[in-house]
């Protein structure tokens with residue numbers, strides 16, 4: 113099979129053409145109820161199909177949250193497989209939010225699940241946790257390079273509990289988060305040297321305010337920065353320049369419940385996503401001209 117163009121280049125094009133917004137597909141039990149759906153496989157299927165139908169032809173990235181599908185067992189995974197294929201066919205990039213992390217040999221199996229083109233869950237990118245050590249992610253990083261896919265590494269997560277681990281200071285004086293970002297910058301060096309956005313991203317919460325700075329973290333990694341936390345977790349698009357500074361143009365802001373709560377009406381979902389996209393564009397434009 114012909115390998116895909118590298119994920120970073122594909123993502124940059126999608127961000128330029130559609131705007132950078134990433135909408136989550138998070139079928140919370142409470143959202144199924146709010147949408148008048150049953151908390152079972154039929155409800156899950158209807159919810160997922162509606163989000164894909166509403167948004168896959170217009171947002172840059174859709175991010176299914178794997179946990180909400182896994183809780184329904186094999187039939188939930190089948191719904192997820194279909195969503196990934198339908199969303200990609202409609203032109204969205206699919207970022208599987210699976211947050212996998214394990215020793216290298218097991219990591220290789222996770223990598224094959226999400227990043228091998230022959231897999232039923234083949235996605236454009238996957239989220240991973242580096243807390244078994246960045247090096248344990250090597251099978252995913254290597255397979256991503258081979259298959260033209262991407263990897264997003266948890267660096268500074270949007271939840272307040274994350275600081276306990278991520279702000280910890282290592283023997284060399286760097287925080288754990290800054291070390292992860294340094295690894296990613298190095299991973300992206302070859303693509304950056306060729307003038308492209310790298311395929312290796314970091315997850316940095318939009319909720320962090322000044323605490324990204326407190327972690328001593330240089331956020332520019334020559335790759336994408338997934339920024340969850342807008343909407344239900346309290347951050348707004350206006351927070352993005354404050355958190356990310358000059359790196360704001362590499363930010364892929366994520367909103368899940370903030371958009372999904374407007375369903376099941378397709379037009380209302382689209383309107384909400386467009387509103388968030390407009391707010392993001394306004395905040396990024398107000399932050400100053402793009403660096404050349």
Ligand SMILES: O=c1ccn([C@@H]2O[C@H](COP(=O)(O)O)[C@@H](O)[C@H]2O)c(=O)[nH]1
Nearest residue numbers: 136177269270271340344345367368369
């Ligand atoms: O640091 C992180 C990493 C991932 N997430 C995920 O993003 C969405 C956020 O959903 P909202 O409804 O917009 O709060 C969810 O799937 C999380 O698991 C995150 O929030 N923070």
